[in-house]
Amino acid sequence: MRIAIVAESFLPHMNGVTNSLLHVLEHLARRGDDVLVVAPSGATVAPYIPDQLAGFLPAPLSSVVMEDEGPTEVHGFPVHRLPSFALAGYPNVRVAAGTVGRVRRLLADFAPDVVHLASPFVLGWRAVQAANQLGIPTAAVYQTEVPAYAARYGVPWLEPRLWQRVQDIHRASTVTLVPSSFAHDQLVEHGVPRLQLWRRGVDTTGFSPHRRDDALRAELAPNGEKLVGYVGRLAAEKQVEDLAVLADAPGVRLVVVGSGPLKEALQARLPHAWFAGFRSGADLGRIVASLDVFVHPGESETFCQTIQEAMASGVPVVATGRGGPLDLVDSSRTGWLYRPGDLDGLRDRVLDLVGDDAKRAAFARAAHASVQGRTWPVLSDQLIGHYEDAIVAHHEVRPTGRSALRLRRG
Structure with missing residues (x-):
């Protein structure tokens, strides 16, 4: 398989999204898949602030803390970095800048069978639009309840707008993978279709x-x-x-x-x-x-x-x-x-x-x-199954798309 992973956050910042992706990438490397990771840069400041990001970005720009760029290759797979800003008050969290067109060009050049959207919100929104324009199926992994953060960070009035973004992303995705029954029910209430359960693995050797x-x-x-x-x-x-x-x-x-x-x-x-x-x-x-x-x-x-x-x-x-x-x-x-x-x-x-x-x-x-039996290899194999389901579902909706042609050719 050729898989493009568009990550809302990635190394050098470690969190739940990054940890999951590192295990998945290790598994994909063992399988011999071709993977491109697209992620925010840890160092480059974008030259402008898109209007839709203005409420999330620090001011003035001179206050942005410059960090290490982060690796350009992980488990043998290239990592393409997009310019990014640090969140105000939280410099380790990066928000990628750029346009849908830029992401579309990256995806078109790589020509993946499926696009994995890791905890999509800002970069993921551009990626799902780009993938749809190219006719490439997407698997969006719902991993972060961003709207719930609004009240915690003193901007409760933002919560409806944040939920609208979540809805837009996941309704536009071929399939959405949810990690729990609570998350499933939550997205159903918000009108998100095509939900499948994909939990997380655990390292039962490292944690014992x-x-x-x-x-x-x-x-x-x-x-x-x-x-x-x-x-x-x-x-x-x-x-x-x-x-x-x-x-x-x-x-x-x-x-x-x-x-x-x-x-x-x-x-x-x-x-x-x-x-x-x-x-x-x-x-x-x-x-x-x-x-x-x-x-x-x-x-x-x-x-x-x-x-x-x-x-x-x-x-x-x-x-x-x-x-x-x-x-x-x-x-x-x-x-x-x-x-x-x-x-x-x-x-x-x-x-x-x-x-x-x-x-x-x-x-x-x-x-x-x-938790025995919930190892990352087992969960990563399940993820491959979800990729395949996304490709099949996309083929059924758009039988002339590029991914459908690949599927017919085997």
Whole structure:
């Protein structure tokens, strides 16, 4: 297959979208597919501000932080960078500039069988228009509930406009892949058709109970405290400040892993917590496996990969009962869900597991067992099936399109 992946964010910025793409690219390389990645640059400032982006971009332009460009090749596949701006107050998040015509030329030159739109919003909107103009099928991966961020960032009036953009992108796509039943129902309510479920894989080797580090636990909890941890971006949409309800919990030491614009504010709010900063690879697996309870308070998760990683590490989870966690956490068996906004409930659920060693161990075993078989190779093979479905669906609608001709030729 020839696959163009248009990524709303990519290396050098690590997040859930980037992490998923790296696993998918590794799988496509093993298969011998041809892939082009199109992503925002980490360094180049675009020469103008499109009107539709004005509300998202920093001013003045001289305040934009220049960063490393990022790799031009990943797993042997070329990465084409488009000029980009940094989001105001969040310099690691890039917004690609350019036109539909520019993306169309890139796709026309590469001539893919299918275009994978990774968490499309700004660049993805241009890409779906370009692909449709060229008659190329698209698989749009709904991964970020961008409209929910509006209130968190003080612009609630933007939410309807943001939902309109989401609707436009996914209605124009050949197929939309959703990561959870919540996301599926949410998009159905917004009139988005042609939905298919595609969850996320988990590295059950990198995240395993065998990575538990007793020396680290002794360092962080010298008096036998239970380690209660969070992993993810330190940004408004993650609601990490809700962990303050645990700050004075008896016998608990908070662990916060990640980076983001709220790091300093959270350090001031949680002065006794251990802030580990950004961690990855074996180091991250070691920290997660060393926790006693994993907590995720964010209410805007379409999936929540870090919950799967905690479960693979044999750590029970306490999470808000909205979004992706509804599918991942079997409440009263692998962890607990609490009502969104009920911080007393969050505290009670954590203390329930912290105070009962037998229950915590039983939940940990069930959590570990629940994610076995969800490896990235398995999920990536499912993704290939979705690509094929998109090509077939496109052929049925546009039988004279380029992809349909390729399909008939085998």
